Amino acid sequence: xxxxxxxxxxxxxxxxxxxxxxxxxxxxxxxxxxxxxxVHDGEVLAVLGPSGxxxxxxxxxxxxxxxxxxxxxxxxxxxxxxxxxxxRNFGLMFQDFALFPHKTVTGNVGFGLRMLGMAAPEIDxxxxxxxxxxxxxxxxxxxxxxLSGGEQQRVAxxxxxxxxxxxxxxxxxLGSLDRTLRERLLLELRGLFVxxxxxxxxxxxxxxxxxxxxxxxxxxxxxxxxxxxxxEQVWRRPADEWVARFLGFTNIVDAELAxxxxxxxxxxxxxxxxxxxxxxxVLRPDVFALEEGGPxxxxxxxxxxxxxxxxxxxxxxxxxxxEVEADRGPVPAVGQAVALRPDPEGVVVLAxxxxxxxxxxxxxxxxxxVGRRGAPRSSGxxxxxxxxxxxxxxxxxxxxQP
Amino acid sequence: xxxxxxxxxxxxxxxxxxxxxxxxxxxxxxxxxxxxxxxRRPTLRAAAWFTLWQAVxxxxxxLLAGLPGAYVFARFxxxxxxxxxxxxxxxxxxxxxxxxxAFLVLLGPAGPLGVDLRRTVWAILIAHVxxxxxxVLRTVGGLWAHLDPRLEDAARVLGAGRWRxxxxxxLPLLRPALxxxxxxxxxxxxxxxxxxxxxxxxxxxxxEVEIYRxxxxxxxxxxxxxxSVLQLxxxxxxxxxxxxxxxxxxxxxxxxxxxxxxxxxxTPGEYLLVFGTLGFTxxxxxxxxxxxxxxxxxxxxGYGLTFYRALADxxxxxxFVPPVVAVRNSLVFALAAMALxxxxxxxxxxxxAYMRGAVSRWFDVLLMLPLGTSAVTIGLGFILAxxxxxxxxxxxxxxxxxxxxxxxxxxxRTAAPVMRSVKGSLREAAAVLGAAPARVxxxxxxxxxxxxxxxxxGFAFAISLGEFGATAFIARPDTPTLPVAxxxxxxxxxxxxxxRAMAMNTILMVTTALAILLIERFRVVEESEF
Numbered sequence: 001x002x003x004x005x006x007x008x009x010x011x012x013x014x015x016x017x018x019x020x021x022x023x024x025x026x027x028x029x030x031x032x033x034x035x036x037x038x039v040h041d042g043e044v045l046a047v048l049g050p051s052g053x054x055x056x057x058x059x060x061x062x063x064x065x066x067x068x069x070x071x072x073x074x075x076x077x078x079x080x081x082x083x084x085x086x087x088r089n090f091g092l093m094f095q096d097f098a099l100f101p102h103k104t105v106t107g108n109v110g111f112g113l114r115m116l117g118m119a120a121p122e123i124d125x126x127x128x129x130x131x132x133x134x135x136x137x138x139x140x141x142x143x144x145x146x147l148s149g150g151e152q153q154r155v156a157x158x159x160x161x162x163x164x165x166x167x168x169x170x171x172x173x174l175g176s177l178d179r180t181l182r183e184r185l186l187l188e189l190r191g192l193f194v195x196x197x198x199x200x201x202x203x204x205x206x207x208x209x210x211x212x213x214x215x216x217x218x219x220x221x222x223x224x225x226x227x228x229x230x231x232e233q234v235w236r237r238p239a240d241e242w243v244a245r246f247l248g249f250t251n252i253v254d255a256e257l258a259x260x261x262x263x264x265x266x267x268x269x270x271x272x273x274x275x276x277x278x279x280x281x282v283l284r285p286d287v288f289a290l291e292e293g294g295p296x297x298x299x300x301x302x303x304x305x306x307x308x309x310x311x312x313x314x315x316x317x318x319x320x321x322x323e324v325e326a327d328r329g330p331v332p333a334v335g336q337a338v339a340l341r342p343d344p345e346g347v348v349v350l351a352x353x354x355x356x357x358x359x360x361x362x363x364x365x366x367x368x369x370v371g372r373r374g375a376p377r378s379s380g381x382x383x384x385x386x387x388x389x390x391x392x393x394x395x396x397x398x399x400x401q402p
Numbered sequence: 403x404x405x406x407x408x409x410x411x412x413x414x415x416x417x418x419x420x421x422x423x424x425x426x427x428x429x430x431x432x433x434x435x436x437x438x439x440x441x442r443r444p445t446l447r448a449a450a451w452f453t454l455w456q457a458v459x460x461x462x463x464x465l466l467a468g469l470p471g472a473y474v475f476a477r478f479x480x481x482x483x484x485x486x487x488x489x490x491x492x493x494x495x496x497x498x499x500x501x502x503x504a505f506l507v508l509l510g511p512a513g514p515l516g517v518d519l520r521r522t523v524w525a526i527l528i529a530h531v532x533x534x535x536x537x538v539l540r541t542v543g544g545l546w547a548h549l550d551p552r553l554e555d556a557a558r559v560l561g562a563g564r565w566r567x568x569x570x571x572x573l574p575l576l577r578p579a580l581x582x583x584x585x586x587x588x589x590x591x592x593x594x595x596x597x598x599x600x601x602x603x604x605x606x607x608x609x610e611v612e613i614y615r616x617x618x619x620x621x622x623x624x625x626x627x628x629x630s631v632l633q634l635x636x637x638x639x640x641x642x643x644x645x646x647x648x649x650x651x652x653x654x655x656x657x658x659x660x661x662x663x664x665x666x667x668x669t670p671g672e673y674l675l676v677f678g679t680l681g682f683t684x685x686x687x688x689x690x691x692x693x694x695x696x697x698x699x700x701x702x703x704g705y706g707l708t709f710y711r712a713l714a715d716x717x718x719x720x721x722f723v724p725p726v727v728a729v730r731n732s733l734v735f736a737l738a739a740m741a742l743x744x745x746x747x748x749x750x751x752x753x754x755a756y757m758r759g760a761v762s763r764w765f766d767v768l769l770m771l772p773l774g775t776s777a778v779t780i781g782l783g784f785i786l787a788x789x790x791x792x793x794x795x796x797x798x799x800x801x802x803x804x805x806x807x808x809x810x811x812x813x814x815r816t817a818a819p820v821m822r823s824v825k826g827s828l829r830e831a832a833a834v835l836g837a838a839p840a841r842v843x844x845x846x847x848x849x850x851x852x853x854x855x856x857x858x859x860g861f862a863f864a865i866s867l868g869e870f871g872a873t874a875f876i877a878r879p880d881t882p883t884l885p886v887a888x889x890x891x892x893x894x895x896x897x898x899x900x901x902r903a904m905a906m907n908t909i910l911m912v913t914t915a916l917a918i919l920l921i922e923r924f925r926v927v928e929e930s931e932f
Contacts, residue, residue: 060830063830063834064833064834065830065833065834084833084838085830085833085834086833086834086835086836086837086838086841087836088834089836090834091834091835092830092831092834094827094830094831095827096825096827098825098827098828098830098831099831100828100831100832100845100846101850102849102850103849111832111835111837111845112835112836115835115836115837115841116836159831159835163835163836
């Protein structure tokens, strides 16, 4: 069964969590600014944003740890304003795991069950089940201090899952782990969520993590929603320049649209969008085809092998420097002249260029983010090292189902 | 917050106010006569002057005597270093009565030194050095161990001789610790009571001793109150200067882990220094205690347990009860004070750790005040305050209350830093998993704080066991504690009484030392704030 079909169905029914107009301020800082977010029954919602955008605060508000200044949180239509954290039956996996250092693995995983007043044999059974689920069978009596980062992460997950919460929230659960471990755990998590049919909110600043884990995602910026959609929608159609840059797309250019064609100072090419007038365009690196006689001409400045493809930096004649993915045919060498044709369907036309933000604000964490993700601006060592999966455009949630 | 505040208000602030009230109203109306009398009477002026100068000299002597030890323990590694450091701390926590008694026999005519220094100022000064040696060793040595030795190497490369290096590099860097040690020693010697009462005889009296005499011998409560008020002002001034100095802390410096700076002695000169210092320390700290123990076993018919057996009867002593009852009393009071201090201290630590901002800071200061208040003042305050309308004078419950008052700051100081260091997310995790606030405290804070609370409890126990200043005021004749009984026996003639006093001293010393060494084992390094 394709997951996307089910997604359509969820949208129509079983709205479980509603975050309505929630604002949180810390002194002069606005952490959440009239935020509206919903989660459906059985849905995994990813909350993606740079650090400091308020995504952890959102989880704390939902968990009841942070009272909102305005707005309210509803569960199944009922407001939770007066329900203290310990009565909400939500699970929260903390960024630092927050494992009780004075308790064993069993003591940690069984904590929530004890709070439910469960009998000891029942607790033992459920703890064993939860540990089995996260692949830590036999760890029951271990002390927390002697666990590795990955093991701690699993204990924290088991602890959050054991009481079978109505909603599971995860705050950057893989943040502190190394890359290989992170990718493996990500797949395991996704498998677990699907298997248990869990309703979850997954907070991360890493778009690959978000794409891989969720049914639907919210991109957050400075306490507000920047975009909501399926991973594919967000990937293919970033709502604005900020989202595009946050996702790592740096090819953002000005153009004049008329009659299905985009005209820039350096090239003219076809676009599917029927808009007219001045617009900003996002040219994802994967929309270009190397094609003799292509409308965009330039010279290869740098070339980096990325596993499934090469990433080229191409200096356009009288124009900007663009990033281009080359994954078919012979790869042009540095210094070689190339001609490129953008796929008309792939070109993203942003809102009116006059109203859109041209650059991320100085100091905006997104700027740093963009540099770090797979969109390098220099041909320094980082350029060659940054890895990236090949056909990310094709990737969808169903790909990672076990 | 309510319980600790109520406790402090009733058993600390209220007695202090009663002292102030009593000193201001000797008749039925407001009158400053008691204060005028303090300045008019030559004996009181002498007491004030003596209090000040003996504190200054004691502090200077202690610093001088302690610096070599601090250096040796900071910079050299030798077998048994950590054990020795723990043992050296023991004299500091010994009851004043024990210290006084030890020097009474050591410097007495029958002592091993063969000179009679009793009732001289030397006895007092040496006893003070003995008492506070560990303060210098631990405070100054603690910082010294963390000083970067490369700074000294740098000075040496630049051509500075050993003495120059010490004067221009080491000493200035040590200044915060020196100031801290000096303030603490000064405070303790300024408010010294038991040692001076026993060693000073009639000739030397500090303000503390005068307060005690005015109260017990002359029943001149307004005058005692006035002395107490003046004493409080003096102590507050010291604490104020000290905290100001601490704020304008000396140079910022990078500290090194202690184990990187210590090494084995290499040259013969270094061996001489290390073993010479250790020998001096051993003689200074060991001899008085050894003589004390030795005296408790030495009878006219050779060594034996005669004095220990004699603790069971009242024969020949002026006590109303056999001394062994005092042992029992002390243990019971110490356990009660410990429990009380633990409960109130943990509550207070929770408040200090959970609350932020000005309220928490002021509460913290309020909690520390009893520590800076002299024991005699607390004792006087208790007998003034719990007379009428709250009449507790006949109740032995006052004793553990007074002890707990002094011990609570220790529990707070050990427990609050640990509680504060508990990550907020642990409490939140417990809450999200379904634990109500009280449950969160029980499941998260309490287990994590247990270890350090035990340390605090150990201190509370030791403090209560040896407390003399306040107890001397409030103990009923039929419910003496160990220190009170020892003091009374010392005032009685006869070798039987002296021997019994020494036997009780030995018991008191061994119990206190055990409690303290036990604490050292429990203590988690760098966690505690004192």
